[in-house]
Amino acid sequence: MTQYNICTLPGDGIGPEIIAEGVKVLEAVGKKYDVRFTCTDALIGGAAIDACGNPLPDETLEAAKAADAVLLAAVGGPKWDTTDPNAPRPEAGLLGIRKGLGLYTNLRPVQIFDALAGASTLKPEVIDGVDLMIVRELTGGLYFGKRERFYDEEGAGTNGAKGQRAYDTLEYREYEIERIARQAFEAARKRRNKVTSVDKANVLETSRMWREIVHRIGEQEYPDVEIEDLLVDNTAMQLINRPADFDVVVTENMFGDILSDEAAQITGSLGMLASASLGDSTALYEPSHGSAPDIAGQGIANPLAQILSVEMMLRYSFNMNEAADDIRRAVTEVLDEGWRTGDLKDASTPADKVVGTVGMGDLVVSHL
Numbered sequence: 001m002t003q004y005n006i007c008t009l010p011g012d013g014i015g016p017e018i019i020a021e022g023v024k025v026l027e028a029v030g031k032k033y034d035v036r037f038t039c040t041d042a043l044i045g046g047a048a049i050d051a052c053g054n055p056l057p058d059e060t061l062e063a064a065k066a067a068d069a070v071l072l073a074a075v076g077g078p079k080w081d082t083t084d085p086n087a088p089r090p091e092a093g094l095l096g097i098r099k100g101l102g103l104y105t106n107l108r109p110v111q112i113f114d115a116l117a118g119a120s121t122l123k124p125e126v127i128d129g130v131d132l133m134i135v136r137e138l139t140g141g142l143y144f145g146k147r148e149r150f151y152d153e154e155g156a157g158t159n160g161a162k163g164q165r166a167y168d169t170l171e172y173r174e175y176e177i178e179r180i181a182r183q184a185f186e187a188a189r190k191r192r193n194k195v196t197s198v199d200k201a202n203v204l205e206t207s208r209m210w211r212e213i214v215h216r217i218g219e220q221e222y223p224d225v226e227i228e229d230l231l232v233d234n235t236a237m238q239l240i241n242r243p244a245d246f247d248v249v250v251t252e253n254m255f256g257d258i259l260s261d262e263a264a265q266i267t268g269s270l271g272m273l274a275s276a277s278l279g280d281s282t283a284l285y286e287p288s289h290g291s292a293p294d295i296a297g298q299g300i301a302n303p304l305a306q307i308l309s310v311e312m313m314l315r316y317s318f319n320m321n322e323a324a325d326d327i328r329r330a331v332t333e334v335l336d337e338g339w340r341t342g343d344l345k346d347a348s349t350p351a352d353k354v355v356g357t358v359g360m361g362d363l364v365v366s367h368l
């Protein structure tokens, strides 16, 4: 029997609740396809800070590196929000594991389940046919540049006033843009052969370099793929104006973070958006949303982004496309039958069709 070791990282907030459903689905699929998935929990985020003062303990990174794939839920929460720049933050654990595993590509597919057309805040005719893939650069850009916060004794600026000062820097090297561009073009070749490269080239030097490199790679290596350049502010608007026109959207780390939450709303809920973070070794799969502290511990979180992240794991790490298709079909059927978690329900949803986190996981398993 084929065996795979999965490093599971529940994290904080709704994390432990939703990852249990992801694991349940993974194990059910394993049984059906005669593959044994052995899931072993490790600490990350606030839970790791509480246990040992470090959001990414060495053992966690080692366990992740040694595993065949990593399944993460979410990190963070008000308990660990602090203005002390020296205090450990849960989010540093997530950034650390992305960097530590070299996960420079983050794929965030935005697809509509027909049954959820009414759950989106956009009109059905606007979201009809939406199927896009955000390719977010994940280990560079504004998230990983030099940063500092200090008290400026000298005083600077127009009025020369003393006070606090802080900066974050956005930096890219040529190879970082080349490799994410190739990932975007490769993805486009398997889809509809179009890449929208999103930048702020009218203002930022990094963006002007980004645009130049994306075009060089595209024109030299992928002449069959169409390239469209779009400024990030305009993209934010076009995404809800004409979402069906987009195929692959490739962009800088923070631009991709913001645009993907926006794009999630096209699907009806942030609770639907899965993601895969890929690099040169172990890959990591996680929902695009966070730890949802406002609903944590209530058993009402939508586990589908987590479950659809398991689908991505089967596709990208284990080449188990049939099993992945099975998960997608099961989710589609459950939604077609009218089952909804709280975030997906609308005025027409009968009360007896609203299920909690475990209920939704059980329904998906029963359709596998």
Ligand code: NAD
Binding pocket: 073, 074, 075, 076, 077, 078, 091, 094, 270, 271, 286, 287, 288, 289, 290, 291, 292, 293, 294, 295, 300, 301, 302, 303, 305, 343
């Ligand atoms: P969030 O994504 O946690 O929540 C935003 C809104 O969406 C909330 O109203 C929440 O209830 C809702 N939501 C999110 N996921 C849901 C789900 N599965 N089912 C139902 N509703 C869901 O973003 P936030 O509130 O801005 O951040 C909360 C914490 O999460 C912060 O500490 C942040 O740093 C962290 N965060 C972590 C990740 C991650 O681990 N990948 C991602 C984003 C935010």
Ligand code: IPM
Binding pocket: 076, 091, 094, 095, 257, 288, 289, 290
């Ligand atoms: C995400 C999250 C993270 C990010 C945070 C929690 C560091 O928002 O995965 O989208 O910004 O990358």
Ligand code: MN
Binding pocket: 257, 258, 261, 288
């Ligand atoms: Mn985000």
